[in-house]
Amino acid sequence: MTPVTEVNPAVKLTERINRIEPSATMAVVAEADKLRQQGIDVVDFGAGEPHFATPQHVKDAAISAIQANFSKYTAVGGTAELKDAIVQRHAADFQSDYRREESIASVGGKHALFNAIQVLVEHGDEVILPVPYWVSFKDIVRYAGGNCVFLDSDEAQGFRVTAKMIECLVTPRTKLIILNSPSNPSGAVMSAEDLTEVVRLAAQRGIWVISDECYVYLDYTGRRFSVGSLREYRDRLLIVGSLSKTYAMTGWRLGYALGPAQIVSAMQKLQSQSTSNPTSFVQKAAIAALKGPQQCVEDMRLEYIQLRNHVVKGLRLISGIRCTLPEGAFYVYPNVSSFFGRGGVKSASDLAGRLLRDAHVATVPGEGFGTRDHIRVSYATSVAELDRGLERMRKFLGAL
Numbered sequence: 578m579t580p581v582t583e584v585n586p587a588v589k590l591t592e593r594i595n596r597i598e599p600s601a602t603m604a605v606v607a608e609a610d611k612l613r614q615q616g617i618d619v620v621d622f623g624a625g626e627p628h629f630a631t632p633q634h635v636k637d638a639a640i641s642a643i644q645a646n647f648s649k650y651t652a653v654g655g656t657a658e659l660k661d662a663i664v665q666r667h668a669a670d671f672q673s674d675y676r677r678e679e680s681i682a683s684v685g686g687k688h689a690l691f692n693a694i695q696v697l698v699e700h701g702d703e704v705i706l707p708v709p710y711w712v713s714f715k716d717i718v719r720y721a722g723g724n725c726v727f728l729d730s731d732e733a734q735g736f737r738v739t740a741k742m743i744e745c746l747v748t749p750r751t752k753l754i755i756l757n758s759p760s761n762p763s764g765a766v767m768s769a770e771d772l773t774e775v776v777r778l779a780a781q782r783g784i785w786v787i788s789d790e791c792y793v794y795l796d797y798t799g800r801r802f803s804v805g806s807l808r809e810y811r812d813r814l815l816i817v818g819s820l821s822k823t824y825a826m827t828g829w830r831l832g833y834a835l836g837p838a839q840i841v842s843a844m845q846k847l848q849s850q851s852t853s854n855p856t857s858f859v860q861k862a863a864i865a866a867l868k869g870p871q872q873c874v875e876d877m878r879l880e881y882i883q884l885r886n887h888v889v890k891g892l893r894l895i896s897g898i899r900c901t902l903p904e905g906a907f908y909v910y911p912n913v914s915s916f917f918g919r920g921g922v923k924s925a926s927d928l929a930g931r932l933l934r935d936a937h938v939a940t941v942p943g944e945g946f947g948t949r950d951h952i953r954v955s956y957a958t959s960v961a962e963l964d965r966g967l968e969r970m971r972k973f974l975g976a977l
């Protein structure tokens with residue numbers, strides 16, 4: 578599904594850019610867009626973003642900031658007001674106590690992650706990555722020269738990852754463990770106990786942990802938890818967060834990191850030589866989001882629970898699909914391996930390709946997330962759209 582670009586052999590690209598691949602999710606979006614441009618009605622289960630609009634008070638704050646000419650450069654890592662809003666929100670929701678110097682605002686959570694990994698991972702370092710993983714972790718680590726050590730999670734137990742499983746992979750070269758709970762793509766949520774065990778193990782072995790909390794507010798267990806509350810392990814811990822999913826602000830590009838001041842300062846140095854500050858008036862909008870009423874976050878969470886229940890029920894009614902119940906984020910990760918060998922379909926990629934081209938339903942094949950037997954279905958859409966897509970899948974898969 579990778580877009581085809583003409584290659585001029587005379588152009589020598591760097592070794593480091595050749596180490597990474599384009600994002601698998603972006604490739605699906607591009608292919609679905611191409612079909613739409615041909616006038617084809619595609620049901621989109623591929624997108625990794627909320628279907629909600631950004632809350633009105635957040636939009637108003639950005640508009641006011643523009644009108645007030647808040648349009649100059651700001652401090653590289655975000656204004657003091659924004660940093661304070663980030664640490665205060667986290668403290669209120671997760672009982673952490675980060676200081677302003679331990680926070681940085683970046684151009685999305687992905688940017689914060691990129692900076693953090695460039696700062697922490699040296700050539701040849703090993704980074705433990707639970708599978709399935711979010712597509713970008715692997716490529717950002719490789720770009721930094723690190724080697725990913727993949728940890729298979731237990732699908733039968735809802736893709737569970739434990740400290741014991743991680744311990745088996747630790748070597749003297751292990752530098753970092755990346756956790757992502759709730760997970761993109763599986764929707765799995767690690768328990769507070771499992772998370773604490775992993776962070777304790779890492780601290781004992783002198784290994785860094787990056788906890789990607791981009792979906793932490795979309796936790797349906799009712800037991801929202803951040804390792805940032807574990808003050809005794811803070812020396813080796815970096816939290817990455819984002820306003821993208823929490824406040825339906827994917828296009829605004831505002832993420833952050835919380836961690837030791839020395840690391841945050843190094844990330845700031847890197848950011849000073851690349852993007853500089855996140856967009857000035859987006860910072861004002863972010864302050865409104867973080868300090869304003871949080872009911873919008875809860876309303877969206879409750880709606881996602883309804884959508885999750887609806888899509889899982891629908892998928893489980895399709896003969897041949899096996900599907901764990903995701904406990905967070907807005908993805909389901911059904912096992913579709915029973916269709917391999919039918920109608921020329923040999924892999925999840927084949928199946929996702931056929932679903933898109935023949936049934937006009939966009940999903941993302943599991944290979945991009947490190948597993949062969951799954952496709953990712955995003956349910957951040959309306960019930961009517963879910964029903965349309967499920968019906969198309971049922972018909973197509975039934976006829977394979």
Ligand SMILES: Cc1ncc(COP(=O)(O)O)c(C=O)c1O
Pocket residue numbers: 625684685686687688711757760761789791818819820821827830831832
């Ligand atoms: C697990 C995970 N981390 C980080 C991000 C980055 O989000 P953003 O850069 O929009 O903040 C995403 C986006 O899909 C994600 O799924």
